[in-house]
Amino acid sequence: MRRIHYISEFADSLSPEDIESITRVSEANNARDGITGMLMASGQLFFQLIEGPDEAVDALYERILVDQRHKNVMVLGDERGDLQRQCPDWAMRKVDLSLDAAVRSEPLKVILEASAAQFRILRNLVSTLERAMWRQLIEAEAEELDRFVKEQVDQSGSQPPGARD
Numbered sequence: 792m793r794r795i796h797y798i799s800e801f802a803d804s805l806s807p808e809d810i811e812s813i814t815r816v817s818e819a820n821n822a823r824d825g826i827t828g829m830l831m832a833s834g835q836l837f838f839q840l841i842e843g844p845d846e847a848v849d850a851l852y853e854r855i856l857v858d859q860r861h862k863n864v865m866v867l868g869d870e871r872g873d874l875q876r877q878c879p880d881w882a883m884r885k886v887d888l889s890l891d892a893a894v895r896s897e898p899l900k901v902i903l904e905a906s907a908a909q910f911r912i913l914r915n916l917v918s919t920l921e922r923a924m925w926r927q928l929i930e931a932e933a934e935e936l937d938r939f940v941k942e943q944v945d946q947s948g949s950q951p952p953g954a955r956d
């Protein structure tokens with residue numbers, strides 16, 4: 792399974808008919824390909840969630856990336872593995888902003904969850920980088936200390952300090 796959430800901007804020329812046509816084609820294709828998800832169009836932005844078998848989502852995402860009806864696609868989440876579908880019943884649900892608040896808030900919840908997941912990934916990345924930096928620093932210090940001890944030993948031509956009785 793692969794699941795992608797992204798946002799993108801409407802192309803300048805996008806019309807309401809384009810959005811209808813995207814939804815219609817998506818419903819048919821996604822039902823055929825075992826893909827589920829949702830599409831929200833609001834304020835010049837698309838928000839979409841697509842999920843399904845790896846190869847089907849790979850192929851769809853490639854088509855979506857080159858689609859001229861939108862631009863500046865920004866991925867909010869990209870997961871693979873043993874995932875539970877978030878929208879098991881929707882081949883491609885278009886979220887209509889005129890519907891009641893509970894329905895409207897669904898995509899927002901998904902966006903927030905995706906952003907929170909991204910935030911967690913970034914935080915892990917930063918802490919991994921920090922750990923690596925510390926390790927490098929400590930290794931450099933240890934090398935420096937080693938060198939210092941060796942110099943002392945070479946200079947005195949005897950045992951390292953503290954090694955004598």
Ligand SMILES: Cc1cc2nc3c(=O)[nH]c(=O)nc-3n(C[C@H](O)[C@H](O)[C@H](O)COP(=O)(O)O)c2cc1C
Pocket residue numbers: 799813816817818820821830837839841851854855856858860861883
């Ligand atoms: C914002 C956006 C979302 C889209 N979502 C889907 C989708 O979920 N499924 C789909 O088949 N096509 C989707 N499309 C359309 C594809 O980019 C592409 O035009 C379409 O899959 C081609 O289908 P066809 O080969 O049956 O003509 C989307 C396009 C846009 C701009």
